Amino acid sequence: MGLYSIKYVKPKLLLNAGYPSSGNTSLYYTLWSNNYGHGGNVKESNYLLHIQSPQAQKNREKLHQRKKKYGKGIYRPWSLPDSIFMSEHTFDKKPSIDNYISYYVKLWRDIDDKYQSLLDFSNSEQQLTEKFMMSIRDELLKYFDIKVVMMLRDPIRRLWSVCNRKSLTEGGTPQSHMEFNDPYLSYIEKYERYIRVWGKDRVKFIINENFYKGNMQPLSEFLQFPISPSYVDVTHLTLVKNKIYSQWCDLEYKTWKYAYKNMKWVYDEFENKFGYIPNDWASCI
Secondary structure, three states, rough: HHHHHHOOOOEEEEEEEOOOOHHHHHHHHHHHHHOOOOOOOOOOOHHHHHHHHHHHHHHHHHHEEEHHHHHOOOOOOOOOOOOOOOOOOOOOOOHHHHHHHHHHHHHHHHHHOOEEEEEEOHHHHHOOOHHHHHHHHHHHHHOOOOEEEEOOOOOOHHHHHHHHHHHHHHOHHHHHOOOOOOOOOOOHHHHHHHHHHHHHHHEEEHHEEEEHHHHHOHHHOOOOOOOOOOOOOOEEEEEEEEEEOOOOOOOOOOHHHHHHHHHHHHHHHHHHHHHHOOOOOOOOO
């Protein structure tokens, strides 16, 4: 791999392992607006999942369409209109770790004078298996200083947000989409999986509710870079099929109680692991 033989200080690459509807977009925007990191023209490439799962490659055509639509820098305010897009040397070839590395090495040359880190905020990264991550770990660490951040939101409210979104996109009521065998329910399983792969010092979870209150200290200490609250309500309102959808949808007590009965183990699991339950969790208020 002569392309990467140039000697230089390894750039930082921050991977996002947060579940959907946890505040990941707000976190990305905050890091970008603080000049900490950038991911290029796309926040979520899901490229590592394409390498792991051949069936996921069928979604590549959708990404091509996004490229055509947003390639001029109109996709999100953090787009880099003049930077390389994960396309010609990446999406148009068979997904591989070499192409993934190539993209971020080239992107770093575009942004290293303005930012501290590269960002890959693909939500699909929480689907990566331990076996797959171990298979690419050493190769990635040759070229990047890897860290992993996980935004954790109150489990019931995160699930309720997902259900509200599905009710708009798929029909039905939010309650009809509540599933308690969802593999996304356990935060601890995924946290420990990433710890085993990357090591404890490289993995950090951020509590969503504290983040939205403006507490950036845990994040700043982990990144060793001062982060200020910035546009943290970016996901408060989203347009879905021409309807306004709020991720902070009202949750009736009866629905919350039903969900808590089925999800109490998620809170117990967190408390058993860390010795506490975050403020604002396990409450309908």
